[in-house]
Amino acid sequence: xxxxxxxxxxxxxxxxxxxxxxxxxxxxxxxxxxxxxxxxxxxxxxxxxxxxxxxxxxxxxxxxxxxxxxxxxxxxxxxxxxxxxxxxxxxxxxxxxxxxxxxxxxxxxxxxxxxxxxxxxxxxxxxxxxxxxxxxxxxxxxxxxxxxxxx
Numbered sequence: 001x002x003x004x005x006x007x008x009x010x011x012x013x014x015x016x017x018x019x020x021x022x023x024x025x026x027x028x029x030x031x032x033x034x035x036x037x038x039x040x041x042x043x044x045x046x047x048x049x050x051x052x053x054x055x056x057x058x059x060x061x062x063x064x065x066x067x068x069x070x071x072x073x074x075x076x077x078x079x080x081x082x083x084x085x086x087x088x089x090x091x092x093x094x095x096x097x098x099x100x101x102x103x104x105x106x107x108x109x110x111x112x113x114x115x116x117x118x119x120x121x122x123x124x125x126x127x128x129x130x131x132x133x134x135x136x137x138x139x140x141x142x143x144x145x146x147x148x149x150x151x
Contacts, residue, residue, distance in 0.1 A: 036060030055082035
């Protein structure tokens with residue numbers, strides 16, 4: 001599979017730096033944000049394919065980052081990874097369009113499968129929209145992109 005970009009957002013620095021190293025060992029282009037605010041700053045400069053997002057962080061929490069990212073960067077697939085979430089948190093994240101909601105700890109191979117599936121979904125949505133746009137069906141292409149934004 002082609003290398004894809006992952007932005008990992010987690011305030012637990014040791015955890016996220018170790019995960020970053022493991023991603024790089026698997027030839028993924030990864031970047032780290034240690035807060036929700038920092039994640040949004042990075043998104044403004046370089047949009048990843050997939051964002052791995054912690055739920056509970058000081059300042060701007062993962063739910064707020066998810067809302068803002070889905071609105072401003074609808075093509076980014078978001079995987080929420082948390083050690084402290086509730087069933088209500090999961091339901092809200094899914095309503096806001098998270099690709100997957102995972103609870104820590106997650107074996108690295110399982111996490112990689114989810115990240116790859118999120119990337120595949122991004123590619124599929126982009127290709128379908130591009131096909132309609134190339135055929136001159138710009139309204140249909142926009143509808144596809146809008147639907148992907150709302151998921």
